[in-house]
Amino acid sequence: MIIALRLALRDFAHDLRVNLSLSLAVAAIIAPLLILFSLKFGIVAAMERDLLGNPGSRELVLGANYRLGEDFFTTLRGDPRVAFVVPKTRSLSTTATMRHGGALREGVEMVPTAPGDPLLLAFGAPVPRDSLEVVLSASLSARIAVRPGERAQLVVTRTKEGKRQSAAVELQVVGILPPAAVGRDQAFVPLPTLLAIEDYKDGFEPQLLSDGSRPNTARDHFAKARIYARGLDDVAPLAQLLEGRGMVVHDERQRIGEMKAIATVLSRVFWVIAAVVALGGIMALGGLLLRTLEARMRSFMALGIMGITTMGMQAMVALEALALALLSYLMALLLALLAMQAFNLLFAEFLTEGRIFCSLLPSHLLSGLGISVGTMLLVALGCARARLANLNLPALLRGA
Amino acid sequence: MALLEVKGLVVSSGAGDTGHFEAQLDSLCLGEGELALLVGESGSGKSTLLECLGLLRDKGFASERFAFGGQGIAAGMGEAARARLRAGPVAYMPQSGGLPPFLTLGECLALRMGQARRLFPGFNEPRARDLVALAMREFDLHAGEGIALRDCLAKKPQALSVGQRQRGMFLCCLAADPKLLLLDEPTSALDPLNARAMFKTMAGMTRQGMAVLAVTHSREWAKNARVIAYDQEKSRQRSREGVTVGCFCEAAA
Numbered sequence: 001m002i003i004a005l006r007l008a009l010r011d012f013a014h015d016l017r018v019n020l021s022l023s024l025a026v027a028a029i030i031a032p033l034l035i036l037f038s039l040k041f042g043i044v045a046a047m048e049r050d051l052l053g054n055p056g057s058r059e060l061v062l063g064a065n066y067r068l069g070e071d072f073f074t075t076l077r078g079d080p081r082v083a084f085v086v087p088k089t090r091s092l093s094t095t096a097t098m099r100h101g102g103a104l105r106e107g108v109e110m111v112p113t114a115p116g117d118p119l120l121l122a123f124g125a126p127v128p129r130d131s132l133e134v135v136l137s138a139s140l141s142a143r144i145a146v147r148p149g150e151r152a153q154l155v156v157t158r159t160k161e162g163k164r165q166s167a168a169v170e171l172q173v174v175g176i177l178p179p180a181a182v183g184r185d186q187a188f189v190p191l192p193t194l195l196a197i198e199d200y201k202d203g204f205e206p207q208l209l210s211d212g213s214r215p216n217t218a219r220d221h222f223a224k225a226r227i228y229a230r231g232l233d234d235v236a237p238l239a240q241l242l243e244g245r246g247m248v249v250h251d252e253r254q255r256i257g258e259m260k261a262i263a264t265v266l267s268r269v270f271w272v273i274a275a276v277v278a279l280g281g282i283m284a285l286g287g288l289l290l291r292t293l294e295a296r297m298r299s300f301m302a303l304g305i306m307g308i309t310t311m312g313m314q315a316m317v318a319l320e321a322l323a324l325a326l327l328s329y330l331m332a333l334l335l336a337l338l339a340m341q342a343f344n345l346l347f348a349e350f351l352t353e354g355r356i357f358c359s360l361l362p363s364h365l366l367s368g369l370g371i372s373v374g375t376m377l378l379v380a381l382g383c384a385r386a387r388l389a390n391l392n393l394p395a396l397l398r399g400a
Numbered sequence: 401m402a403l404l405e406v407k408g409l410v411v412s413s414g415a416g417d418t419g420h421f422e423a424q425l426d427s428l429c430l431g432e433g434e435l436a437l438l439v440g441e442s443g444s445g446k447s448t449l450l451e452c453l454g455l456l457r458d459k460g461f462a463s464e465r466f467a468f469g470g471q472g473i474a475a476g477m478g479e480a481a482r483a484r485l486r487a488g489p490v491a492y493m494p495q496s497g498g499l500p501p502f503l504t505l506g507e508c509l510a511l512r513m514g515q516a517r518r519l520f521p522g523f524n525e526p527r528a529r530d531l532v533a534l535a536m537r538e539f540d541l542h543a544g545e546g547i548a549l550r551d552c553l554a555k556k557p558q559a560l561s562v563g564q565r566q567r568g569m570f571l572c573c574l575a576a577d578p579k580l581l582l583l584d585e586p587t588s589a590l591d592p593l594n595a596r597a598m599f600k601t602m603a604g605m606t607r608q609g610m611a612v613l614a615v616t617h618s619r620e621w622a623k624n625a626r627v628i629a630y631d632q633e634k635s636r637q638r639s640r641e642g643v644t645v646g647c648f649c650e651a652a653a
Contacts, residue, residue, distance in 0.1 A: 003514065007500075014502030014556075302500040304570070305456070306488025306508075307515045309479055393456040394448070397494050 004312050008319035011299065015292075019320075021324040023327040024290060029281035030332035030372055033274055033340045038358035040266040045359060047259040051232055054180075055118035057255065058083065058229045060239055063248030065223040074225065079241075081234035086114045086191060087222035089198045096197055097155040098187060099168075104155075105185055108140060108310070110197055111226070113188040118228045120188065125175035131193045131208055131308075134171040141176045142183040148173050154187075156209055158201045167200055167209035195219070232256050250361075282379055289383040293317070300388060301396035310391050314384040321380030325373040333365065403580050403611045404430040404453065408464035411445070411452045419642040423448040428628060430580070437622060438615045440630025440647065445646030446615040447495070453613065454492030454582045455482040463584045468580065478585050485514060488520025491524045491578035495585045498569040499557040505568045506553035514574035520576070528577035531608065535574055535601045539567050542597035562589040570598065574605070581605060583614040587621070596621060627651040 012019055020268075051057040066085065076085045093109040113120060113135065115127050125135050134154070135144065146152045152173055156165040177188070195216070196208035205214040229235045235256055239249045300313050340358035347357045406428040413421040421447030430436055438446045452461050455468075459475045466473045466492060486492065499508050499528055509532060517521040540548040557565050566589045573581055585604070587595035599621035602612050619627065629651045638645040 001519070003511070007502075007511075010507070011500075011502040085619065235642075298497050298502045299502060302498050305454075305492055305494065305498055306512055307483045307485075307519060307576075309483045311480075394451045397456070397497065398445075399450065 001316060002182035003308070004240070004315035004320055005301070006038065007224055008316045009337075010324070011296070011316065012320050012323050016298075018292060019324060019327070022292070023324055023331055024286060024323065025288065026281070026372075026376070027331035027335060029277060029285075029367070030329060031335040031339070033277060033356065034336035034360065034368060035343075035352075036270055036273060037364065038269045038336065038340050038360045039343070041361075041364065042357050042359040044259070044263040044266060046357075047262065048051055048232075051256060051259060052085035053122070053289055055122045055228060056230065057252040058118065058235060059251065060227040060235065060242065061250040062224045062227075062242070063265050066247060066278060067221045068225055073222075073225070079238070081238050082226040082227065083115070083230040083234075084116050084118050086112045086117070086224070086226050087226040088226060089194060089222060094194055096187075096196055097157070098140060098144055099155055100144040100150065103144040105140060105143045107185075108213045109184060109186045110194050111186050112191045112194045113204075114191060117188070117226075119181055120175070120177070123177050123181040125177050125181075125188075126192050128174055128188065130195075131190055131196070132169070132171055133174045133190070134193075135175040135188040136173055137177050137179060137182040137184065137186045138179050139183070139259050140187060141173070143185060146173050148175055154193075156197050156200050160203050161359055169208055187259075231280065233249060258330070278375070279314075282375065285376070286325075286379050287385055289321070289380055290387065293383055293387045297387075297399075300391060302394055304391060304393045304396075310388045313388050313391070314381065317388070318377055321376050324380075326369075326374035328376070329369050329372045333368075344377040402429045402431050403469055404428065404613070405465055405467045406453070406463065407466075409449070409452065409461065409466055410455070410463065411448050411461040413448055413515070415462070420642065421445065421448070422638075422643055422645045423452075424629070424638065424645055424647045425449050426634075426647065428613075428650065430613060432579070432609045432611055433606045433624065435614075435624075436617060436626040436628055438613060438628045439617070439619060440600065440646070440648065443646075444630040444635070445648070446630070448646075449499050449648060450492070450565075450582050450584050450613070450615050453491055457488050458482060464470060484519045487515040487518070488523055488576050489571035489579040490582070490625070491571045491580070492575050492582045493569050493573045493584060493586060495567070496562070497589055498572065499565060501557050504554050504556050505560070505571070508568070508572050509553070509575045512572045513615050516576040526575050531574040531577060531605065532571050534604060535571055538601045538604065539594070539597055543594050563591065563594060565596070566590060579610065579649045581612045581614075583612065585617070587616065587618055593630050 051351070070075050071167060072086060073087060076082045086373050091109070095107045096110055097104055097106045098108045118129055120135060128134055134152065136152070137231045144152060151170045151171055153168050154171050155166055155168045157164065159165070171189070193208060196206040198208040199206045199216040204216040205211055207215065227238070228237045235251055236253050237275065239253060303313060304310070340360070343358045405647070408427075409425040411423045417541070428436070439449060440446050451457055451616065455473065458477070459477060461475055468485065476568055481584070483539050497504070503511060513525060517525060523579050536549050540550060547564070547569070549564065552560055552568065561570060566586065570583070570586060581602075584604070587598050590598060595618060602614065603622070606612055628648050631647045631649045634647040634649065637647050638647055
């Protein structure tokens with residue numbers, strides 16, 4: 001094998017111009033496939049990234065009020081397709097007033113949260129650990145001029161027995177959600193805080209906002225829930241499950257379906273083109289390799305006379321094909337990267353900031369290399385076997 | 401013990417314009433240090449016989465006895481076994497085209513030695529180097545104003561003259577320290593001075609114990625050598641419908 005390697009290297013270097021031409025020809029087959037694949041992958045990946053990056057695409061919003069008991073939540077929490085579920089008390093949001101310094105905002109939507117909340121996690125906000133912590137939307141924090149680490153006052157008002165009453169509690173602001181996550185003035189609080197607000201408004205005396213003398217002990221159901229599926233593929237089956245229970249569900253099934261349809265169409269287009277190009281390329285490559293083998297028969301004759309076996313010669317051809325494949329792939333990669341860069345620049349104005357049109361992962365590059373080298377080796381070995389397996393040295397000598 | 405024993409060897413060539421051709425060698429027994437010449441008119445089958453004796457053929461021949469160093473050689477003995485013998489004890493030098501164009505003459509010599517070292521357990525590398533040096537010295541003595549062969553070691557075959565290539569191929573054969581040297585018209589591209597040097601070198605190799613069989617049209621350079629000659633009468637007698645025979649027998653001393 002070492003002799004075959006040495007001979008292959010010397011022969012490759014001797015016919016460098018021919019080998020460079022061959023490499024360019026092979027690169028011209030591989031490069032368009034890499035570019036096409038990068039386009040397919042880039043477009044689909046960007047769509048997937050958009051959907052995955054926004055937890056809202058995994059949210060299932062209930063379209064009406066229901067009587068959701070503990071069994072409903074237990075079932076959902078036990079479902080592997082569910083990433084997060086937390087009860088909501090009423091169809092319209094619970095509202096309260098938030099105050100900091102001299103600024104206040106009335107009618108702030110109070111949203112229940114809990115550990116594992118995908119919205120908070122996706123935007124890097126910490127989840128409130130207890131009833132005295134809160135995460136605010138950016139618009140709300142700006143309005144009342146409060147920053148993380150500061151305290152804001154939660155004020156709840158009610159009318160009880162004809163008298164207007166209010167209760168307030170200091171909450172620690174532990175995080176701010178950016179506008180990309182929430183556009184409205186919202187405060188994310190643990191469920192017990194939300195329940196305390198509701199109960200206080202309903203005339204109870206919860207511990208958090210009152211003296212705890214009359215807590216609400218009769219709640220056995222909730223009107224709604226915040227539900228997030230684990231992955232994009234889990235949205236549709238979960239929605240169907242809820243719809244099967246007679247619920248109205250709003251979700252991103254249509255967008256997810258569109259993305260998957262585009263991915264499927266692009267994949268098919270890619271594979272059909274790849275198959276046609278690969279077939280043509282393999283046949284052309286086979287012809288070229290056979291022709292170069294024909295031109296090198298004098299070399300093989302000389303090697304045969306020196307006692308190199310046809311197996312050794314085939315190993316030499318295979319090693320040269322390996323070098324050719326590596327060189328071709330390197331050239332193709334260079335061409336493809338240049339073309340991808342050009343595409344990304346050309347289409348930059350149509351893309352949102354930070355998004356790219358063509359992209360390839362290291363695993364794609366490795367797979368491409370493996371396929372290119374494997375195909376080249378198979379074609380080269382096929383040609384070498386056809387031409388060298390039954391090498392007729394006397395006949396070659398006659399032609400020398 | 402004879403190095404090369406041949407009896408009743410028949411080598412068939414494929415169908416050509418004039419039908420099948422058979423080269424026949426009735427008998428040959430070549431021992432260590434012997435020089436024999438295979439002579440005959442062009443197209444009589446000298447090269448065909450030499451290719452078969454040089455183990456380049458794996459089929460298309462039959463014999464009553466064909467052995468090298470006591471080891472029987474038969475059609476279908478396998479490429480690996482023949483290649484092993486070609487790499488070491490049996491060296492064959494074609495008329496032309498025996499040097500790979502991608503290697504320099506020096507690399508060819510190294511490859512040849514490497515092959516012999518790898519495949520031939522009895523290979524004596526110092527002796528092989530001495531043989532190459534001896535032959536090179538002999539050739540360079542006759543180079544006159546021409547380029548010495550030792551200055552060609554770094555050149556690829558295409559940078560050498562036809563005569564230099566022929567002498568280079570001869571050196572390559574010696575680099576394997578063969579026991580049997582088979583040469584196909586080794587002086588065909590050489591001027592008389594160099595042809596004389598080639599025969600002198602061949603004779604020198606026989607003194608080293610090598611058996612040499614050379615196809616040649618130049619018998620005058622080796623008057624004492626044994627001669628295996630084309631026998632026109634026998635060839636005519638043995639030819640038959642669709643088969644032309646070229647028959648070779650040892651000429652009387």
